[in-house]
Every structure is written in C-alpha cells, then in structure tokens.
Amino acid sequence: MVENGVYHWRNRELREHVAVLDGKVAPTKVLTNGTYLNVYTKQWLTANIWILKDRIIYVGEKMPDQITGVELVDCENRYLVPGYIEPHAHPFQLYNPEELAIHAAKFGTTTLVNDNLMWLFLLDKTKAFTLLEEFNKLPVSMYWWARFDSQTALKDEEAIFNSETVLSWLENRFVVQGGELTGWPQLLRGDDRLLYWMQEANRLGKPVEGHLPGASEGTLNKMKLLGVTADHESMTAEEVISRLRLGYSVGLRYSSIRPDLPELLEELVSSGINNYENLTMNTDGSTPTFYENGLMNVCIAIAIEKGVPLEEAYRMATYNVARHFNFDDKLGGIAPGKIAHINILEEKTNPDPISVLASGEWIKKEQVEQRVSSNLDWKEHNVGPIEFDWALSESDLQFSIPIGLDMVNDVIIKPYAIQTDVTLQELPTTNSDAFLLLIDRKGKWRVNTTIRGFTNKLGAIASSYSTTGDMVYIGKNKQDILLASNRLQELGGGIVIVHEGTIIFELPLTLGGIMFDGKMDDLIAKEKELKQILKNFGYPYGDPVYSILFLSATHLPFIRITQRGIVDVKKREVLFPAIMR
Secondary structure (H helix, E strand, O other), X not given: OEEOOEEOOOHHHHHHHHHHHOOOOOOOEEEEEEEEEEOOOOEEEEEEEEEEOOEEEEEEOOOOOOOOOOEEEEOOOOEEEEOEEEEEEOOOOEOOHHHHHHHHHHOOEEEEEEOOHHHHHHOOHHHHHHHHHHHOOOOOEEEEEEOOOOOOOOOOHHHHOOHHHHHHHHHOOOEEEEEEEOOHHHHHOOOHHHHHHHHHHHHOOOOEEEOOOOXXXXXXXXXXXHOOOEEOOOOOHHHHHHHHHOOOEEEEEOOOOOOOHHHHHHHHHHOOOOOOOOEEEEOOOOOHXXXXXXXXXXXXXXXXXXXXXXXXXXXXOOHHHHHHOOOOOOOOOOOOOOEOOEEEEOOOOOOOOOEEEEOOXXXXXXXXXXXXXXXXXXXXXXXXXXXXXXXXXXXXXXXXOOXXXXXXXXXXXXXXXXXXXXXXXXXXXOOOEEEEEEEOOOOOEEEEEEEEOOOOOOOEEEEOOOOOOOEEEEEOEHHHHHHHHHHHHHHOOEEEEEEOOEEEEEEEOOXXXXXXXXXXXXXXXXXXXXXXXXXXXXXXXXXXHHHHHHHHOOOOXXXXXEOOEEEEOOOOEEEEEOEEO
C-alpha cells in the first residue's frame, strides 16, 4: 500500500512478504533468468525476481516453492533495469498529470516528481491535497514539489504564497522537495520568510531545488549556505562542474526549450569526468510533441550515445534521483523491498523497454500496451471548464502604451518603442507587430500592449493557457480577437485561432483552462497542427506554447506582461500598471 508519500506496508503485509520467502505464500509474478542491473555494485547479474503485488520480494538464484497460479515470465536474453525517474516534471503543459504519467510509463518512466504551481492557482489546498491522494492510486509513483514563489508578478502574492499554505505543502506526505526557487534574488536581498520556508524544508529532510541560470561563483556559494541543494540550469559543462564541486546535485536538461543534454554530456565526457554520483537528467516540463518517443528513456539513450558508462547512464535516471530525494529505500533499484517498477529491455544499450512493470502491474508487455485503470473524476475535484461571467468587448481593445514586447527567441523578450499606429482595427502585415492583451480570468483587469516577432499576419490567437491561467490574446485584427475570445469562452478554456473571421483551429483545455482532457497521442497531433499553423503565419521559433506560457514569467529577462502590468524584470518596476475593467 501507499502511505506517507512513499510505499509503506502494514505489519500484516510485511509478514506476508516474509511468508513468500518461507514458501507459505505464492508470489504474484516471477521474472526468471533475467540479467538485471544492480545499481549498488554497478554489475549486470543473472537472477530470478519474485514479486508480490507491488513489491519485490526476492532477487537471487532460487525459485519459489509455490508456483501454482504464479505468472512466470521468461526473461532469458533480456535485460532488466529499474523503472526510470523524471525528477523535474511540470505536468501541466497542455497535458494533465494523469495522462502524462500514463504516457511516460509506456516508455519506462514510472516515477515523476511534479511541480505543484498550477494547483496553487486552481485549487485551495484542501482540494489539492485530496487530488494528490487520487494520483497516488496510479501504478506510477507521483511525487510533488512545494513552490515558494510564483515566477511572475501577481496582484496578490500573499493570498497564495503565505507561511500557512507553503508549510502545509511542505508537510504533505506526497511532497519531496521545496522549490524550484525562481525567486532566489529576493532571498539574497534579505527575504527571511523565504529563508524560513527553505529551512523548514531542510528540517523535514526535503531538498530545495534552485533555479540559478548563469549564477556566479559567489551566488552559488551563498545559495548553498542558505540551503539550496540542487540546480538544473547549467548551460555549459563548466557550469555543471562548478556546481558539482560545491556539492550540488546537478540536473542535466533535455527539454523542448533547452535541449542541452547532448552537448553537456559530450563536453563532460571529454573533460574526463569519472564520477556521476550527483548527476541526474530531466526533461523540464517539455511540450507534448517533445514527448512523442518518451521521457527518460530518451535521455538515457543520449547519455549512452555520448559515451557515459552504461551503468552510470541508467543510474542517472534511477538510483541517483532516488537517493537525492531520500526515497531510495523504495525506488531506484531492483532489490528486495523495492517497489516493482521494472523495465525489461532487449539490449543493454537500448533503454526503450519492450515490457514495463509499474507497482507490479503491466503497463506494457512484449510491446503491447496494457489498459491502465483510472477512476479519477476531475469534476469531483473541482477541475473543469472555466465558467465565464464576462465577455471581451471593443472597449477592452484600446492600445496606448508606448512600450511593447520584442521577442528575441521562444522565451526571451526585450522592450521596444511602438511605432505602429495601434488605434487601427487591423495592424499592417508589413511588420511583425501584433496586439497583445492579458485579461484576468475573472474579467477584473486588463493589460494592453503589442508584441513583435510572434506573427506577421495572423488575425488572432486566444489562450487560457498561460503562467497564471489568465487570458492571452495576440493578433493583427481586433474583430478576430473578439471572435477568438467568444469561442474560447464557449469551450470553457483552450486555445483558439481565428483568421479573416474564420475559426481555423481550436484546442479545448477543459481542465481549468490549462489542461487537455484526453489522450496524449491526440494532444500531440493537435499541438503539431497548432505549430504548423503558427509557422505558416510567421511564427519564427520552435515552441509557441512556451512563448505564450512565459509571457508573464518574471524569472526570465527583460520585460514581461503580468497581472500587475508591464514589468521591468531587472529593475523590479511596474512600467505600466494593469487597468481595471
């Protein structure tokens, strides 16, 4: 059974487990004659593995005395490795956490450590904690972070990020870390409340993950003194090594925005690194299409290709992660007492499993996907379509701010002086200026400006998918914006594209206006369509979903559109405040 965030068995169950060894109780499954990776000795050993329900009971040469009714699985000439662990998941990037978990497990990632940020925006803590209980019924192991900051500028930060809320999350049995800490500059400026939360995390034995892109040696030392234990923002091998030398657990990133892993590993291997104990890998909440071929299996394959020793490549996605989060007593290895998360491979060097066990259940068997039962009723947990009691009007489309947002790449934005006449009903297609509007999901305030570099001709895109779940509108034509907004509200949330008065694309996001209520394969197909349409209308970068998401993200330079208004990130100033509607 599952309890206290990790698996826990009652005395009766523990006695039953021992009884299997004594021949009094038959195991559920036995994987026979398999060659498995022992992550502790870094050896490939041949063994029979006994499983009772969700737990590994025995690993060794013997067969059980009782085999009547036992599922015997011949693993001769097969290789067994622990289920992979994704240590840094943002499970709300159009997909929902349940569907991400099921999709990931098909490719061997049977444990996810998840961001809790969207629950803070969508639900009160009581409802959120009840939902975490439901996720815990999945065969995939689901763990969570406790965020300390919003990574944007909120109208009322205190309403969400206060000691009562943050500490209750830290104490939750499914939460295994504090962070990620995007608000670290305010910590260095003397925010003792933030420091208190970090120390509480450390007291509870839960690591604190930083978010330290480009941090200097001095900053890295200070953050270590203040309680940060991990970071995933290294962009060069030199940055990786500097963090390792200071005692950080370092996550190497392979994401849709920062696919740095191949280059980082190539440089690390060339540098002669021979200790991988404090290295992990992650996919940092990539958008759906990036996950078409899996999660951590892809990272392990890259590590093997780049010359990381085979055993270390697997440990970076299993044991190293489990040890960092202090749940290595139950996860990250194949040994007695572990949860039966096991991947069966055809070749050691190919981490794509032909069969996957999660909590002793078949997720995939001999390349055939198995049905994973789920009883999650989203509406029961107050996660459903947005109910709008307001409508976008012509009066909301008044643009007079002289400063706009200029896209440098998918997510980096600089300010620019608006020269286009923004009083027009439609902006010219001779430039890439477009109207940009952010409106409170409850319709109370708005921020109007322009964005340059997103499109050169698109009528409108409307999205309830954003950093905070507020409404984002981008486009050349005000009437198309109004039409897109109306359709978005009819859907109860989502992404809608309109051009020349015609709806040409829609993606319903009926779970809180953020998440798709459907299969990952269907979502991947829709995202591919979305990307192609936006590319056809002049979007020049690789990930428009992240571009929309990070318009409000103040952990990135230089200027952002937020609930408070247009913000200069470096100066921490509101340049133009939000307007009440």
